[in-house]
Amino acid sequence: MSSLSRDDVAKLAGLARIEMTEAELVELSSQFGMILDAVARVQEMDLSGVKATSHPQPLENIARPDVVLPSLSPEDALSGAPAQEESRFRVPQILGEAE
Amino acid sequence: MIHQSAAQMADALAKGETTSVELTQAHLDRIAAVDGQVKAFLHVDTEGALAQAKDVDARRKSGEKLSPIAGVPLALKDVLAQKGVPTTAGSKILQGWRPPYDSTVVSKLKSAGVVIMGKTNMDEFAMGSSTENSGYGPTFNPWDLTRTPGGSSGGSAAAVSSFEAPLAIGSDTGGSIRQPAALTGIVGVRPTYGAVSRYGLIAYSSSLDQAGPFGRTVLDTALLHEVMAGHDVRDATSINAPVPAVVNAAKSGDVKGMKIGVIKQLQGEGYQKGVQTRFDDSLHVLASLGAEIVEVDCPSFEYALAAYYLIAPSECSSNLARFDAMRYGLRTGDVDGASAEAVMSSTRDAGFGREVKRRIILGTYALSSGYYDAYYGSAQKIRTLIIQDYAKAFTKADVLVSPTAPTTAYKIGEKVDDPMAMYLGDVATIPVNLAGICGMSLPAGLADEDNLPVGFQIMAPAMQDQRLYQAGAALEAALLSKWGAPILSKAPELKGAK
Numbered sequence: 001m002s003s004l005s006r007d008d009v010a011k012l013a014g015l016a017r018i019e020m021t022e023a024e025l026v027e028l029s030s031q032f033g034m035i036l037d038a039v040a041r042v043q044e045m046d047l048s049g050v051k052a053t054s055h056p057q058p059l060e061n062i063a064r065p066d067v068v069l070p071s072l073s074p075e076d077a078l079s080g081a082p083a084q085e086e087s088r089f090r091v092p093q094i095l096g097e098a099e
Numbered sequence: 100m101i102h103q104s105a106a107q108m109a110d111a112l113a114k115g116e117t118t119s120v121e122l123t124q125a126h127l128d129r130i131a132a133v134d135g136q137v138k139a140f141l142h143v144d145t146e147g148a149l150a151q152a153k154d155v156d157a158r159r160k161s162g163e164k165l166s167p168i169a170g171v172p173l174a175l176k177d178v179l180a181q182k183g184v185p186t187t188a189g190s191k192i193l194q195g196w197r198p199p200y201d202s203t204v205v206s207k208l209k210s211a212g213v214v215i216m217g218k219t220n221m222d223e224f225a226m227g228s229s230t231e232n233s234g235y236g237p238t239f240n241p242w243d244l245t246r247t248p249g250g251s252s253g254g255s256a257a258a259v260s261s262f263e264a265p266l267a268i269g270s271d272t273g274g275s276i277r278q279p280a281a282l283t284g285i286v287g288v289r290p291t292y293g294a295v296s297r298y299g300l301i302a303y304s305s306s307l308d309q310a311g312p313f314g315r316t317v318l319d320t321a322l323l324h325e326v327m328a329g330h331d332v333r334d335a336t337s338i339n340a341p342v343p344a345v346v347n348a349a350k351s352g353d354v355k356g357m358k359i360g361v362i363k364q365l366q367g368e369g370y371q372k373g374v375q376t377r378f379d380d381s382l383h384v385l386a387s388l389g390a391e392i393v394e395v396d397c398p399s400f401e402y403a404l405a406a407y408y409l410i411a412p413s414e415c416s417s418n419l420a421r422f423d424a425m426r427y428g429l430r431t432g433d434v435d436g437a438s439a440e441a442v443m444s445s446t447r448d449a450g451f452g453r454e455v456k457r458r459i460i461l462g463t464y465a466l467s468s469g470y471y472d473a474y475y476g477s478a479q480k481i482r483t484l485i486i487q488d489y490a491k492a493f494t495k496a497d498v499l500v501s502p503t504a505p506t507t508a509y510k511i512g513e514k515v516d517d518p519m520a521m522y523l524g525d526v527a528t529i530p531v532n533l534a535g536i537c538g539m540s541l542p543a544g545l546a547d548e549d550n551l552p553v554g555f556q557i558m559a560p561a562m563q564d565q566r567l568y569q570a571g572a573a574l575e576a577a578l579l580s581k582w583g584a585p586i587l588s589k590a591p592e593l594k595g596a597k
Contacts, residue, residue, distance in 0.1 A: 012460045017423075017444045018460075038522075041405040053486060079197070
């Protein structure tokens with residue numbers, strides 16, 4: 001039986017930038033054992049020598065001619081912004097005061 | 100008028116027997132009368148729809164050559180961006196967002212003169228199988244309002260089955276078109292991966308997502324398929340090839356000499372008795388029409404569900420990183436001195452629902468160093484084996500078949516606290532997504548034990564979508580003559596209906 005402790009879930013939530021309440025952490029940790037057991041079935045088959053598929057198509061880079069095409073105006077691009085200032089996205093501080 | 104097929108409506112429009120304004124108004128009236136109970140729509144764009152209808156009527160009057168379904172109204176899953184119209188993907192994190200651009204699917208609908216009436220409810224970011232994970236409350240199955248319509252495109256399926264719209268668009272990452280089509284007694288198609296542009300389709304799992312059509316008949320679904328598919332330079336995974344001749348195939352509907360493969364692993368144990376019975380009945384019908392029924396073995400399908408619930412959460416944990424509270428959508432916790440990271444974490448807690456958080460955390464875990472090879476890596480190898488199983492099966496059969504979902508529609512709330520039970524509902528639909536091929540669900544009748552619709556799934560190789568319609572139309576016609584009336588005529592009348 002797999003398991004993931006409340007602290008493990010808290011660490012993952014931190015990595016995923018989701019602040020979770022104590023109740024959410026406990027609930028997720030209690031559900032994870034069952035989910036991990038189910039998905040761990042992928043390890044039951046002998047997969048040695050099997051190639052991995054990340055995508056159903058053989059992907060290749062596609063380049064287009066380097067010409068200017070119509071794109072969003074600054075007004076349109078900013079239309080959904082939670083906050084804006086001087087035609088730019090206003091975001092919270094990302095560096096400490098001293099830096 | 101609203102009980103006709105989209106093809107009949109298009110015919111009446113072409114003959115001048117009705118107008119798009121009249122047809123659209125009739126559907127808007129139906130929505131007003133019954134959607135309070137069904138709750139298929141998150142947003143009804145009454146003014147926009149009537150303006151589009153007026154425009155297409157004028158284009159027709161001026162003699163412009165129009166698409167075969169010009170003027171027919173449609174319901175759009177809220178996962179597709181439509182310029183200026185609220186688009187939420189069923190999530191609180193996008194509440195109030197109005198996209199500054201049209202998705203390619205919407206551009207194609209607009210140029211084809213299809214009238215977009217509004218945005219339909221869905222599981223948040225298409226993560227779910229019952230529409231109960233919507234941030235705005237569930238959609239109710241028109242067959243029984245205490246049950247779910249399936250998901251994640253449950254709003255679109257419920258809109259079509261309750262005659263609120265003759266056509267709708269959904270998206271299918273693990274069965275999200277086919278399973279709700281099955282649970283509401285309509286037709287739904289997941290086209291080949293890359294056949295329909297994903298530009299402007301809010302991403303859940305990019306290697307699996309694909310938009311597709313819903314209709315009440317195989318032909319209606321084909322008509323919409325042909326309008327929405329095609330190469331798009333804005334999507335690097337879009338296939339640069341002609342759209343398969345799906346409308347012609349739906350009109351011919353012939354299975355004589357066709358080899359139909361029954362997948363051993365997708366039936367029997369775990370499938371509701373009435374589901375299995377209707378599936379077996381449909382096989383007999385196909386055999387009586389001259390099809391050759393063979394059994395095919397796809398041993399790796401047993402692991403498809405496990406592989407899917409690693410691959411899709413892994414991709415979603417990466418895709419949903421874009422919801423960072425900076426450029427659009429919700430922002431919470433932006434108090435003086437709060438760091439960007441704190442604002443991001445607070446917003447993602449407030450904006451994402453339970454299932455979305457669960458999948459992001461699962462994906463973060465599966466991709467983390469030390470676990471990557473065991474989980475995501477193994478899942479990718481299972482994906483290779485599934486592709487190989489299909490390739491082998493398609494050397495023995497032209498199309499493959501199975502029940503679409505293991506059960507009929509279940510009660511709202513029944514599986515909401517048991518994620519694994521909910522995930523099992525996708526067991527028969529997921530292999531198609533992992534392999535990037537195409538699949539259809541069409542009504543196979545009602546299960547004896549609960550009188551609820553059962554779906555029959557048909558699968559075909561990549562870019563052979565016409566085979567779905569050819570086989571589907573033949574089965575549909577034979578079942579219709581057996582039943583004497585379309586399956587939706589057996590659904591109870593909704594209160595408030597005129």
